[in-house]
Amino acid sequence: MTPIHLFTFRNIPVSFSPFFLILVVVLCINVGGLLQSILFGLAIIFTILSHEFGHALTAQKYGLAPAITLHGMGGVTTMDRSATTAKQDFLITLAGPLTNLITGGVLLGIYVLMTLVGLSSVFAHISLLWAFLEKVMMVSLVWGIFNILPIKPMDGSKVLDYLLRKVMSPNKSEAVAIVIGALLSAGVLVWAIMGKNTFMIFIGGYLLLINGGFFVSLFKKNKLGSAASNPQLVQAEGVYERGLVAARNHDWKSLERYGHQMKKLAASEDQIKRAYEFLTIANTNLGNYQDALSYAPHAKQSDAVKQAVARCKQLS
Numbered sequence: 001m002t003p004i005h006l007f008t009f010r011n012i013p014v015s016f017s018p019f020f021l022i023l024v025v026v027l028c029i030n031v032g033g034l035l036q037s038i039l040f041g042l043a044i045i046f047t048i049l050s051h052e053f054g055h056a057l058t059a060q061k062y063g064l065a066p067a068i069t070l071h072g073m074g075g076v077t078t079m080d081r082s083a084t085t086a087k088q089d090f091l092i093t094l095a096g097p098l099t100n101l102i103t104g105g106v107l108l109g110i111y112v113l114m115t116l117v118g119l120s121s122v123f124a125h126i127s128l129l130w131a132f133l134e135k136v137m138m139v140s141l142v143w144g145i146f147n148i149l150p151i152k153p154m155d156g157s158k159v160l161d162y163l164l165r166k167v168m169s170p171n172k173s174e175a176v177a178i179v180i181g182a183l184l185s186a187g188v189l190v191w192a193i194m195g196k197n198t199f200m201i202f203i204g205g206y207l208l209l210i211n212g213g214f215f216v217s218l219f220k221k222n223k224l225g226s227a228a229s230n231p232q233l234v235q236a237e238g239v240y241e242r243g244l245v246a247a248r249n250h251d252w253k254s255l256e257r258y259g260h261q262m263k264k265l266a267a268s269e270d271q272i273k274r275a276y277e278f279l280t281i282a283n284t285n286l287g288n289y290q291d292a293l294s295y296a297p298h299a300k301q302s303d304a305v306k307q308a309v310a311r312c313k314q315l316s
Contacts, residue, residue: 019072043135054099100144107137
């Protein structure tokens with residue numbers, strides 16, 4: 001469904017899909033009474049909005065034009081173009097769950113402090129407000145912790161990938177992140193089944209489906225890579241590594257050239273998709289929007305490709 005515009009704050013448009021309302025209603029079932037359900041629903045909306053504004057306001061600080069969409073799995077912040085550096089992308093990603101953890105931590109600290117100094121009776125005088133803030137505290141902490149888990153498509157997956165790339169090559173860091181994501185998503189599903197939580201069983205199954213798919217692709221890729229008799233595949237990976245360096249240096253002409261080279265050398269479907277990913281990103285930044293849009297359907301559907309497509313459609 002086409003998202004419906006809700007409001008604009010600090011030049012950041014906020015839209016929502018009707019499926020977001022379904023998500024809120026499902027989460028509020030069996031909370032305990034109509035008033036408590038309404039307060040819990042408002043706490044969910046506040047928490048997800050604050051999370052996305054954490055991303056969006058940080059992106060805006062770096063000159064990007066963010067937009068927020070609330071949907072059936074929570075929310076997403078899109079930008080008119082990719083972050084200039086990997087560090088900026090890391091900080092934009094981290095800002096979302098960090099906002100939730102700070103909000104929940106501050107409210108928890110206030111509660112503990114007032115209880116220790118004997119002022120807990122104040123809560124009785126602001127019972128309705130505190131009932132809301134208590135739910136914001138709980139939801140913020142849970143949402144922040146859940147999003148920082150290194151499981152695709154959660155923020156923690158991109159955070160882990162950034163940190164791993166500091167100590168190992170991109171290929172190795174990707175492999176380690178995929179294995180961790182697959183194991184943790186399986187753990188979430190097992191935990192949900194043991195707790196008989198229908199909603200979390202659905203979420204755990206969804207996460208395992210995504211991360212399991214990445215794990216299977218990794219296995220196939222490694223199986224192909226183990227064949228020393230396939231020098232073409234090894235050569236294509238060498239081109240890919242040079243392309244990553246060109247992308248980090250914003251050398252879009254070289255990135256386009258490496259994309260074409262890799263497409264010719266590709267010995268697997270994954271390599272072909274990564275070659276088209278290079279071509280999509282390079283041509284977007286070179287202003288060849290129609291070419292980029294023609295490459296995009298064949299590319300690996302990464303965040304960078306999705307942002308490139310959105311930028312091309314906006315500018316072409």
